[in-house]
Amino acid sequence: YEYDRPLMKTQVPGPRSKELTKQMGQIQNNTAINFFCNYEESRGNFLVDVDGNRMLDVYTQIASIPIGYNHPALLKVVSDPNNASAFVNRPALGILPPESFVNKLTEGLLTVAPKGLNRVQNMACGSCSNENAFKAMFIWYRNKERGTSIPSDADLSSCMINQTPGCPELSILSFSGAFHGRTMGCLATTHSKPIHKLDVPSFDWPIAPFPRLQYPLDEHVRENAQEEARCLEETEDLIVKWRHKGMPVAGVVIEPIQAEGGDNHASAAFFISLRKIASKHGCAFHVDEVQTGGGATGRFWAHEHWGAEDPADIVSFSKKLLTGGFFYRDEMETDKPYRIFNTWMGDPSKNLLLAEVLNVIRQENLLAEVTRTGKALLGGLYELQAKYPNLLSRARGQGTFCAIDICKASVRDKLILQARDNGVILGGCGDLSIRFRPALIFKEHHVHMFLNVFSDLLAAH
Amino acid sequence: YEYDRPLMKTQVPGPRSKELTKQMGQIQNNTAINFFCNYEESRGNFLVDVDGNRMLDVYTQIASIPIGYNHPALLKVVSDPNNASAFVNRPALGILPPESFVNKLTEGLLTVAPKGLNRVQNMACGSCSNENAFKAMFIWYRNKERGTSIPSDADLSSCMINQTPGCPELSILSFSGAFHGRTMGCLATTHSKPIHKLDVPSFDWPIAPFPRLQYPLDEHVRENAQEEARCLEETEDLIVKWRHKGMPVAGVVIEPIQAEGGDNHASAAFFISLRKIASKHGCAFHVDEVQTGGGATGRFWAHEHWGAEDPADIVSFSKKLLTGGFFYRDEMETDKPYRIFNTWMGDPSKNLLLAEVLNVIRQENLLAEVTRTGKALLGGLYELQAKYPNLLSRARGQGTFCAIDICKASVRDKLILQARDNGVILGGCGDLSIRFRPALIFKEHHVHMFLNVFSDLLAAH
Ligand code: FES
Numbered sequence: 001y002e003y004d005r006p007l008m009k010t011q012v013p014g015p016r017s018k019e020l021t022k023q024m025g026q027i028q029n030n031t032a033i034n035f036f037c038n039y040e041e042s043r044g045n046f047l048v049d050v051d052g053n054r055m056l057d058v059y060t061q062i063a064s065i066p067i068g069y070n071h072p073a074l075l076k077v078v079s080d081p082n083n084a085s086a087f088v089n090r091p092a093l094g095i096l097p098p099e100s101f102v103n104k105l106t107e108g109l110l111t112v113a114p115k116g117l118n119r120v121q122n123m124a125c126g127s128c129s130n131e132n133a134f135k136a137m138f139i140w141y142r143n144k145e146r147g148t149s150i151p152s153d154a155d156l157s158s159c160m161i162n163q164t165p166g167c168p169e170l171s172i173l174s175f176s177g178a179f180h181g182r183t184m185g186c187l188a189t190t191h192s193k194p195i196h197k198l199d200v201p202s203f204d205w206p207i208a209p210f211p212r213l214q215y216p217l218d219e220h221v222r223e224n225a226q227e228e229a230r231c232l233e234e235t236e237d238l239i240v241k242w243r244h245k246g247m248p249v250a251g252v253v254i255e256p257i258q259a260e261g262g263d264n265h266a267s268a269a270f271f272i273s274l275r276k277i278a279s280k281h282g283c284a285f286h287v288d289e290v291q292t293g294g295g296a297t298g299r300f301w302a303h304e305h306w307g308a309e310d311p312a313d314i315v316s317f318s319k320k321l322l323t324g325g326f327f328y329r330d331e332m333e334t335d336k337p338y339r340i341f342n343t344w345m346g347d348p349s350k351n352l353l354l355a356e357v358l359n360v361i362r363q364e365n366l367l368a369e370v371t372r373t374g375k376a377l378l379g380g381l382y383e384l385q386a387k388y389p390n391l392l393s394r395a396r397g398q399g400t401f402c403a404i405d406i407c408k409a410s411v412r413d414k415l416i417l418q419a420r421d422n423g424v425i426l427g428g429c430g431d432l433s434i435r436f437r438p439a440l441i442f443k444e445h446h447v448h449m450f451l452n453v454f455s456d457l458l459a460a461h
Numbered sequence: 462y463e464y465d466r467p468l469m470k471t472q473v474p475g476p477r478s479k480e481l482t483k484q485m486g487q488i489q490n491n492t493a494i495n496f497f498c499n500y501e502e503s504r505g506n507f508l509v510d511v512d513g514n515r516m517l518d519v520y521t522q523i524a525s526i527p528i529g530y531n532h533p534a535l536l537k538v539v540s541d542p543n544n545a546s547a548f549v550n551r552p553a554l555g556i557l558p559p560e561s562f563v564n565k566l567t568e569g570l571l572t573v574a575p576k577g578l579n580r581v582q583n584m585a586c587g588s589c590s591n592e593n594a595f596k597a598m599f600i601w602y603r604n605k606e607r608g609t610s611i612p613s614d615a616d617l618s619s620c621m622i623n624q625t626p627g628c629p630e631l632s633i634l635s636f637s638g639a640f641h642g643r644t645m646g647c648l649a650t651t652h653s654k655p656i657h658k659l660d661v662p663s664f665d666w667p668i669a670p671f672p673r674l675q676y677p678l679d680e681h682v683r684e685n686a687q688e689e690a691r692c693l694e695e696t697e698d699l700i701v702k703w704r705h706k707g708m709p710v711a712g713v714v715i716e717p718i719q720a721e722g723g724d725n726h727a728s729a730a731f732f733i734s735l736r737k738i739a740s741k742h743g744c745a746f747h748v749d750e751v752q753t754g755g756g757a758t759g760r761f762w763a764h765e766h767w768g769a770e771d772p773a774d775i776v777s778f779s780k781k782l783l784t785g786g787f788f789y790r791d792e793m794e795t796d797k798p799y800r801i802f803n804t805w806m807g808d809p810s811k812n813l814l815l816a817e818v819l820n821v822i823r824q825e826n827l828l829a830e831v832t833r834t835g836k837a838l839l840g841g842l843y844e845l846q847a848k849y850p851n852l853l854s855r856a857r858g859q860g861t862f863c864a865i866d867i868c869k870a871s872v873r874d875k876l877i878l879q880a881r882d883n884g885v886i887l888g889g890c891g892d893l894s895i896r897f898r899p900a901l902i903f904k905e906h907h908v909h910m911f912l913n914v915f916s917d918l919l920a921a922h
């Protein structure tokens with residue numbers, strides 16, 4: 001059902017996109033708009049815009065489209081009259097769930113539960129998933145400190161006015177270059193770009209260095225191990241330091257691959273050691289898989305590549321999973337109602353679509369496909385960087401979750417625009433990187449379509 | 462298409478609900494679950510549960526169902542094949558909006574724009590709407606302080622590590638008893654119940670007293686005016702005090718009727734004076750209409766009852782509007798991309814449904830209907846409280862957005878359960894109140910259905 005190639009009619013944005021963008025400027029900030037889309041006409045890996053341009057999409061709505069546009073299996077879910085009620089009657093899931101919801105969780109999210117995490121809390125987006133994961137860690141930590149889940153009278157009265165001990169001086173340790181969302185709790189752990197954080201009050205929480213590795217990883221094992229050891233040591237120092245400051249670290253949050261921050265990888269050994277350090281100091285360990293989860297690394301979760309028996313206490317997700325939420329260990333469960341709560345607590349219509357996405361992933365064996373496609377993609381990037389060493393460097397990736405650095409930000413930005421005018425949608429991340437975030441149905445011939453366009457642009461540079 | 466009355470087969474929760482609740486306990490915290498629902502069989506004002514009980518719903522999923530269950534107009538939106546794409550291709554709205562989105566905003570949200578607020582930012586739920594409204598106020602305030610929207614080098618570098626001046630010491634002033642959401646920024650302005658806030662770190666932001674009025678308002682004009690004057694004075698003192706503390710108030714946030722906190726009303730004069738005090742001290746004025754917006758007070762926005770020419774700088778919404786977001790004045794616009802931003806920025810499929818909800822509200826003249834129904838409801842409550850002065854007090858409301866206090870929390874909680882077993886779903890709020898939150902299609906005969914059940918219970922007490 002898919003298109004076989006890009007088809008360009010105008011530069012992007014074309015006249016119709018420009019007109020609509022102008023109109024949007026009358027209503028809200030329009031400065032981030034790339035172009036307007038014709039989603040009805042988009043298919044599989046190809047995004048069609050309002051000027052009739054058809055582009056190979058290697059960015060997929062900031063990595064949030066799991067199996068391409070208008071997948072027939074998903075269209076069938078929506079057209080099934082039995083499902084209509086789920087789309088028009090959005091319940092308050094925490095108090096009045098639909099009959100089918102237990103089954104939807106059991107046959108859906110729980111089939112992809114990370115090792116050791118038997119429980120899952122549904123949420124609606126990456127930010128509320130992380131905010132509530134943080135809250136779960138704070139609650140767990142305070143119950144541990146108190147030795148009971150029963151709050152004191154001082155806890156109960158002081159929390160109502162934002163004061164200690166009820167609103168405790170606790171922190172979440174995050175990493176330089178991290179991105180965990182933009183609501184105020186999440187934002188205090190986000191350190192990607194100034195524009196994300198500027199002018200918003202924050203918490204004085206510890207920020208550890210994320211390893212800055214050399215690529216390919218297997219050619220720099222010794223230096224990289226040293227760099228990771230340095231970061232681990234500093235992390236442990238910060239945990240101790242913040243405890244002495246009177247603001248203990250309740251949880252450590254980290255992405256298995258830092259995405260917005262520039263596609264920064266670290267070794268399995270690093271993450272496993274970090275998890276041990278967190279446990280040693282009584283901190284919960286939260287792996288944020290909002291961007292990495294859902295199969296793009298060739299495993300359903302990026303942390304599966306660590307091969308750890310006990311990878312995390314909490315794993316949060318959203319984007320490709322269409323809903324949000326977090327998996328958690330039994331010990332992280334709250335014992336009282338209304339602590340982890342909001343009106344909607346997710347949206348069952350998204351769980352319906354997710355169940356179908358998971359079926360397609362299994363039926364079409366998409367994780368193995370991603371691994372194969374990813375090899376072709378990374379291989380192609382290695383070749384190009386060997387050919388253009390002054391332009392390209394640091395090709396890296398897992399599955400199709402790949403990136404490459406360009407010599408200068410201005411060159412990077414120009415290449416992205418040129419690629420788009422030639423029918424390929426790419427995204428940037430960090431200061432110098434292009435990130436690749438295709439859907440799970442991106443195949444080797446799509447890789448070659450991209451490589452052809454990209455190498456022509458590099459040759460002409 | 463609606464049912465004509467409740468029909469009860471078991472106590473609630475019935476055996477099937479109990480079984481499912483037990484199963485849910487294996488997956489996540491199940492302690493807030495009331496019962497499981499059969500949304501397919503629910504119609505209009507009647508919610509059907511999995512044990513075949515059919516109940517008149519006067520709580521509507523925490524006030525989030527605008528025009529009842531399975532409204533034919535909404536079912537039509539979902540079954541229209543032209544809309545399927547909107548349900549399966551969720552875009553990153555901030556960068557790649559669909560062609561129809563400008564129209565959807567113009568024909569949808571903008572037709573209900575509050576006075577003076579020409580711009581609207583779409584978001585996904587009440588929490589991200591308020592979090593981003595807060596961010597917009599912080600950004601606006603800092604630009605004013607700097608005299609330019611261009612950040613200094615110190616701003617840019619310090620914000621990356623959560624430090625001043627980039628992450629400034631600014632505050633949002635909120636009110637005792639307020640509820641603005643549960644993500645960490647929102648939660649710092651929420652002061653409804655300890656369980657909402659306990660164990661979560663917070664900001665040292667000012668909390669002003671919300672007037673504690675006597676009802677009916679028109680019989681206590683003088684005392685209420687005194688109480689409001691006291692609260693206004695204290696609010697102004699707090700604004701000054703926090704400025705001297707070095708943590709100026711960037712914005713004041715308030716609900717037109719405090720909902721979760723116990724359905725606390727204040728006069729139009731109070732809100733208009735408060736808005737003036739905010740302006741006088743250079744603070745933005747944010748009216749949170751997440752629960753009050755959408756018509757339940759008999760006006761589309763509760764703040765319309767103030768009759769103010771210039772009611773607010775920001776008005777946030779969600780719940781009955783199905784999507785989230787906030788309206789704002791031109792001056793509150795950010796000048797740069799990616800400041801108010803996240804992956805999804807809402808969900809166009811919700812805007813589709815909202816447009817239809819707004820059509821139904823107009824076609825069926827539902828705001829006038831709500832006013833009529835609300836009079837019958839409040840009249841009935843007045844009668845009951847005259848008859849049972851030891852049990853009931855403080856009947857109050859605007860439109861169908863009504864509440865009444867019960868002498869003791871335990872009696873309140875018992876009455877809610879008894880009403881449910883007799884086919885009427887009610888919700889509590891605050892310490893002693895029952896709140897009424899029917900859909901906009903709740904008619905006078907539904908009021909009488911409720912009153913019959915309720916007065917029988919009171920008589921038997
Ligand atoms: S914060 Fe996640 S949907 Fe609003």
